[in-house]
Amino acid sequence: MLKDFRYQQATKEARWSLWITLLYLVGWCVCAYLSPKTSGWLGFPLWFELSCLYLPILFSLIVFVVTRFVYQDIDLNKNSEK
DSSP states (O other): OOOOHHHHHHHHHHHHHHHHHHHHHHHHHHHHHSSOSSBOTTSSBHHHIIIIIIHHHHHHHHHHHHHHHTOOOOOOOSOOOO
């Protein structure tokens, strides 16, 4: 028996969510701990600007694109025909 399309899509979306979350965590750690100890454009320490201001903006755009093109609106009811 073939898997239902809904389960395949849900698995695909869960994997995307997991990878985006892990990438965000790695990106935050890299920006926070490996950036030089200088000031950024806004006067805050560069590590703070990168990890707490710019990275969330970048990932908001990434989540928007993934939501738009990867995720699908599917009917979760078992009886889709009425």
